[in-house]
Amino acid sequence: MTPTASPRRPGPQSLVFLAGGVGLLGLFVVGIARAGNWLTPSVRLQFRTLDAAGLQTGMAVRISGFAVGQVRRILLQPDAQVLVELELRDPYRSMVGRRSRAELAQTGLLGDSYIAITPDPAAVGQPPIGDGETLVFTSRPDLDDLLAEVASSRIPLQRAVSSGLSLAETRLPRSLDQLDRTLTASRRLATRLESDAQRSSSELNRTLAATRQLAQRLEGRADGTAADLSALIRRLESTETQTRPLLLQTLRELTTMAATTNRLVTTLNESWLFELIDRPGAHLKDRRP
Numbered sequence: 540m541t542p543t544a545s546p547r548r549p550g551p552q553s554l555v556f557l558a559g560g561v562g563l564l565g566l567f568v569v570g571i572a573r574a575g576n577w578l579t580p581s582v583r584l585q586f587r588t589l590d591a592a593g594l595q596t597g598m599a600v601r602i603s604g605f606a607v608g609q610v611r612r613i614l615l616q617p618d619a620q621v622l623v624e625l626e627l628r629d630p631y632r633s634m635v636g637r638r639s640r641a642e643l644a645q646t647g648l649l650g651d652s653y654i655a656i657t658p659d660p661a662a663v664g665q666p667p668i669g670d671g672e673t674l675v676f677t678s679r680p681d682l683d684d685l686l687a688e689v690a691s692s693r694i695p696l697q698r699a700v701s702s703g704l705s706l707a708e709t710r711l712p713r714s715l716d717q718l719d720r721t722l723t724a725s726r727r728l729a730t731r732l733e734s735d736a737q738r739s740s741s742e743l744n745r746t747l748a749a750t751r752q753l754a755q756r757l758e759g760r761a762d763g764t765a766a767d768l769s770a771l772i773r774r775l776e777s778t779e780t781q782t783r784p785l786l787l788q789t790l791r792e793l794t795t796m797a798a799t800t801n802r803l804v805t806t807l808n809e810s811w812l813f814e815l816i817d818r819p820g821a822h823l824k825d826r827r828p
């Protein structure tokens with residue numbers, strides 16, 4: 540009877556390789572988790588739109604051009620609206636508020652599309668936006684729609700340009716002729732004004748010269764008149780000085796004469812002569828025998 544072989548146990552080298560494989564697998568999983576932000580706390584927001592064109596799962600979510608999250612999933616609702624769920628990293632929760640809006644943006648003309656959220660930082664003391672809040676979505680005009688509008692407006696634009704060109708061809712030569720005539724008339728007028736200005740300036744110079752001469756003459760006469768007045772004033776002052784003693788003496792004599800006259804009148808009043816004049820008959824009666 541053959542003896543049964545005992546099971547082979549793994550050696551130390553096999554355990555080392557197994558531990559290394561498990562470690563590499565763990566590092567790989569951790570790297571994927573970090574790349575997918577599985578280990579970072581996040582907040583989920585959502586918005587609704589009528590068209591899912593340009594929206595993709597996993598596209599970036601940006602605030603002020605900085606990546607803060609991604610589109611988690613896109614669902615079609617029973618009312619034919621599109622529900623888009625966003626996943627934002629928790630440190631940027633405070634930058635989103637009730638007035639924030641989400642819109643589909645694009646990097647450059649042909650770059651990648653992303654969801655742009657307008658910032659609305661929470662005020663101090665107010666709680667940040669909660670998990671599951673719904674943002675208002677603002678759709679931008681599509682590039683195809685813009686090109687279609689441009690193509691539809693091309694024909695009216697061509698008509699307007701052609702009519703403008705025809706109008707310019709018919710009226711531009713006339714306008715140029717009128718402009719030439721106007722410029723010629725302006726040159727003539729400028730020449731006349733220049734000659735008139737020269738004449739006026741010469742006449743003005745002559746007038747100014749005559750005025751200067753008259754002013755000099757008047758100044759000379761004024762100086763002579765002032766000298767004459769000064770001499771007259773000095774003469775009057777000297778005459779007053781000479782005549783003042785004579786006037787005083789005359790006044791004294793008049794005063795003396797008036798006093799003498801007063802005494803004479805008083806004496807006459809007291810004499811019998813006035814009584815004789817007043818009563819001529821009475822004196823004769825007294826002298827009758």
